[in-house]
Amino acid sequence: MASVVGEEVSNKQVIFKDYFTGFPKESDMYVTTSTIKLKVPEGSNAVLLKNLYLSCDPYMRILMQRVVPNGLFNYTPGSPLIGYGVAKVLDCGHPDFKVGDLVWGPNTRWEEYKVIMETESLKKIKHSNVSFSYYTGLLGMPGMTAYAGFHEFCSLKKGEYVFVSAASGAIGQLVGQFAKLCGCYVVGSAGSKEKVDLLKHKFGFDDAFNYNEEHDLDAALKRYFPEGIDIYFDNVGGKTLDAVLLNMRTHGRVAVCGMISQYNLDQPKGIKNMMHIMFKRIHVKGFSFHDYRHLYPKFLDTLLHYIKERKIVYEEDIAEGLESGPAALVGLFKGRNIGKQVVVVARE
Amino acid sequence: MASVVGEEVSNKQVIFKDYFTGFPKESDMYVTTSTIKLKVPEGSNAVLLKNLYLSCDPYMRILMQRVVPNGLFNYTPGSPLIGYGVAKVLDCGHPDFKVGDLVWGPNTRWEEYKVIMETESLKKIKHSNVSFSYYTGLLGMPGMTAYAGFHEFCSLKKGEYVFVSAASGAIGQLVGQFAKLCGCYVVGSAGSKEKVDLLKHKFGFDDAFNYNEEHDLDAALKRYFPEGIDIYFDNVGGKTLDAVLLNMRTHGRVAVCGMISQYNLDQPKGIKNMMHIMFKRIHVKGFSFHDYRHLYPKFLDTLLHYIKERKIVYEEDIAEGLESGPAALVGLFKGRNIGKQVVVVARE
Structure with missing residues (x-):
């Protein structure tokens, strides 16, 4: 159903309830409906957005804590969640945008419609030959994170040994494919047989394993990397990182992109093998898009170009409807998603 | 007493007894005396060295373990310890050296005399206007480590906030002085009032504290670095590193040079604040001379040049006589040494 500018319509929202500790639950959010007039204020620079795709990203869990690290802003209880998303301009007072533009950005609120005053973070989508949902993943923050972490920090060389954790996720699947394009040997870990199959048969990883089936991660890594690991792209932290440090090669690089295994713990797990950073002159770098x-x-x-040439493929896990958002987001931390988790609010 | 080439003389040695766990004790070594003929084998490329100064370095503890990381070689029970040292050539079959040359290098055995066949690691000392013992410290491996770690990795800028642990040690005292020469704000930690005074009044640190008097290192760092830390030069690891991670600034650098607090533990302490590497995009690098x-x-x-201009000063803790070696080495792990720990075997 087309949205008619000027109308007052219902506006479904996913509201953040309150700060919590431990694993997120669907009941930490709720779905409600308010109303909104589909019009920007007369004479303003505002933009009225209709949200199409919402991105579920692990960092959102951190914003659900009362205390967050410097530089981050936690969610406001009683207000909609905020994250990356793709939207369409329905009405516009800003000279840089026009009605019908598709945009993506980090301040997308989990609701159907929103009037935005701060438009600096909105990027216009100029290509219509790819799925717009890709701007929550492959062509958005996760893709750029994979690309930057890998190309800018890892400075990898052909033939190097690369390990990726959470390898079928929004970022991991790309890191593995970038590494293969560079001629590296790539192994990924993931949490189910289905994901391992995806890594090996869809994304072209040289090998992959299910970490849930490995009671000794150190032994598993020694099996997959008898020569050791040159580059570890860390999406999980915790015991995987600890086992990796034991198996790094001299002058190895650890790109710290995420530590999803730690976000729900009151006390993060201590990493014991830090001395290997010294012994092997390892380079560890946290980085961000x-x-x-x-x-x-x-x-x-x-x-x-890669997409057109089929050099990169991308797996999305699509949840239909804004009301499916809480379950989709919670699912990230249970490993339920197969590929990039997207919530479809509307398709046009 | 001058050594006479060709004579058979007694050769005092410090012998490594056997692999152990926990803190090193003097009884893990013993002093014995063998004999040696002061002559290189006829027609060989060998060099006969008279040892002058021996270096006590924390890494030597790691070589006293049965299992050592790849790339390291542990000590042989029943043989002398090996470390950095300064020696004089007494007899010589090698074209690159001549009698009377002073040399320094990493394969100095803890004994009075030694015939060396592998001379590749020996460096000739060409400057006689500084104490030769400096080639175990300021002008040797620790000095070069401080210099390389600081200038090559930290890429520091004037005005940055620098924290150095084990700051009065062989490396720490130099890092602090290099940082001051670069216009940084420098705070050091050490284990006694005497060392703290040295940091503030001899080495010119902006401030310093005794970690033994701080039950909450996080709070101490927040007091000394209200704006956070840009560069941490880590010589100790463990709980200090963990507290530092909480206090790093965005894009901070952690130069991992040593982790002396961990070398005597059966199970290293886990580092809990690894997520801050990600939050603040911290760069952590292990490095070696x-x-x-x-x-x-x-x-x-x-x-x-710095020494001549008095821009750099250096504190040594001199133990007299090879037989004082075990106590001097053990003292490193008790924090007994004030400055670079050197053992004098002979002065000429």
Whole structure:
């Protein structure tokens, strides 16, 4: 049903209830409906957005804590969740946008419609030959994170040994494919047989294993990397990181992208093998998309080319409807998603 | 008493007894005396060395374990310890050396005399206007480690906030002085009031504290670095590193040079605050002198200039006589040494 500018319509929202500890539950959010007038204030620079796709990302869990690290802003209890998303401009007072534009950005609220005053973070989508949902994953923050972490930090060489954890996730699946394009040997870990099959048969990893079936991660890594690991792309932290440090090669690089295994713990797990950083002169770097935003145009060109040439494929896990958002987000931390978790609010 | 080439003389040695766990004790070594003929084998390329100064370095503890990380070679029970040292050539079959040369290198055995067949690691000392013992510290491996770690990895900028642990040690005292020369704000930690005074009044640190008097290291760091830490030069690891991670600034650098607090533990302490590496995009790098050997000539020129200009001073803790070696080495792990721990075997 087309949205008619000027109408007052119902506006479904996913509301963050309150700060909590431990694993997120669906009941930490609720779905409600308010109303909104589909019009930007007369004479303002605002943009009225209709949300199409919402991104479920692990960092969102951190924003559900009362205390967050410097530089982050936690969610406001009683207000909608905020995350990356793709939207369509329905009405517009801003000279840089026009009605019908598709945009993506990090301040997408989990609701159907929203009038936005701060438009700096909105990026226009200029390519219509790929799924717009890709701007929550492959062509958005996760893709750029994989690309920047891998190309800017890892400075990998052909033939190097690369390990990726959470390898079928939004970022991991790309890291593995980038590594293969560079001629590396790539092994990924994931949490189910279905995901392991995806890694080996869809994404072209050289090998993959189900970490739930390995009671000794150190032994597993020694089996998959008898020569050791040159590059570890860390999406999980915790015991996997600890086992990896034992198996790194001299001058290895650890790209710390995420530590999803730790986000729901009151006390993070201690990493015991730090001395290997010294013994093997390992380089560990935390990184974020934000530090590499200037590379986005080059990244986008490269990725669009890869997609066209079928050099990169991408797996999405699509949840239908805003009301499916809480379950989809909670599912990230249970490993329920197969590929990038997206919530479809509307398709046009 | 001058040594006479050709004579058979007694040769005092410090012998490593056997692999152990826990803190080193003097009884893990013993002093014995053998004999040696002061002559290189006829027609050989060998060099006969008279040892002058021996270096006590924390890494030596790691070589006293049965199992050591790849790339390291542990000590042989029943044989002398091996470490960095300064020696004089007494007899010589090698074209690159002559009698009377002073040399330094990593394969110095803890004994009075030694015939060396492998001379590749020996470096000739060409400057006589500084104490030769400095080649175990300021002008040797620790100096080069401080220099390389600081200048090559930390890429520091004027005004940055620098924290150094074990700051009065062989490496720490130099890191602090290098940082001051670069216009940084530098705070050091050490284990006694005497050391703290040294940091503040001899080495010119902006501030310093005794970690034994701080039951909450996080709170101490927040007091000394209300704006956070840009660069942490880690010589100790463990709980200090964990507290530092909480206090790092965005894009901070952690140079992992040593983790002396962990070398005597059966189970290293787990580091809990790893997520801050990700939150703050921290750069952590293990490094070693070995990766920067090509910089040694430049380093030596720079340091000799600094010494001449009194821009760098250096504190040594001199133990007299080879038989004082075990106590001196053990003392490193008790924090008994004030400055670089050197053992004098002979002064000429």
